[in-house]
Amino acid sequence: MYDLTELRERLRSQRPVPWDQLPDFSLYMDQVLSYMDRQVIRFDEDDGLTAAMVNNYTKSGLVPRAEGKKYSRDHLAYLTAICVLKRVMSTRDMDLLIREELRGDRPIPDGYAAFCSSLDKALNAVAGEMEDRTGEDELADAAIHFALMSYAAGVASSRYVSLLRQRKETQEAAETAAQPRGKSKKEKERD
Template sequence: MADVERLLESLKGTKQIELEDIPGIDLYMDQVMQLFDNKLSSGDPSERVLTKTMINNYAKSGLLLPIKNKKYTKEHIILLSLINQLKGSLKINEIKQLLEELNQKIVNEEFDLPDFYRYYLELMNVNAEHFSRTLQTHFHEATELVSTKDQTDTSYVDKVLLISSLAQMSNLYRHAAETLVRDIASEEKE
């Protein structure tokens, strides 16, 4: 149980860019990268959260709204934050399909992105609480299975089972997300 508590404690440091973190003025690319590094970096200075190449590629591929005068607005930063979160599970072309209509609604001023982002952040907090309960359940299930067998190193086997269980759950969630992206893409074609 101590391992799960330690793992959960380490995950509490998982950060998001909050709306209050985004300055009220437009930023240059270096300032955007610095904001992401300051808020989301693992602490290793060699690992950048965002690079110039990434931002340029996102802009060229249509993941971002058009950039004006080499400055990035609050909406750009919100979209970059969403892209950063999504790229851990989805391919770039899937993210593009997902955000295409959203970007169009923003351009047409039919959508309040900061409000949407508030909902997103609230949902992330709910997800973190749900994950904490679920992780404890997975850990107990794995340790109970191992304890019923005669194993010499149950701590190691517990961890392998837990890791395998989490990887499988991650695959299921990713597959569900990919299916929903395909649904959005097919709805747009109709």
């Protein structure tokens, strides 16, 4: 079960670099793509980040526009979160969470650190769960186990996202209601 042993070790050890170890200089697109290969766990060449994906994420507003043709630490933080989350949630839900975590009230380095901390806990938990599921005859059972864990976590995540979306909509409605209304057409005519 070499592949499973390797996966378990990568789940235990491979992490996105902390904020202060992200490059503090701008990168071109090809450098970003190469760098992102080290930020996330992947085994298949087909699931890597592409320039077209980065451009689509930028067009949709998930990632800030590049400065010229160069990408900064902020971009790497956004792309790291996207590369992980895209496997388990919709772009709409990712957008909400990224806006909350990386563009919310806290600075991007703090949001990125919180993201990396949660990711570390999740990867360690799965690596620990794999300890008991190493036999060749347990492949189907293990696959079902992890699929069901993913299902349960997905249900919980969807509910949290739904509650967050409701809270944001309530806040926006309250802010809109608190704004001074403009004068009606008749009031403007009287003035």
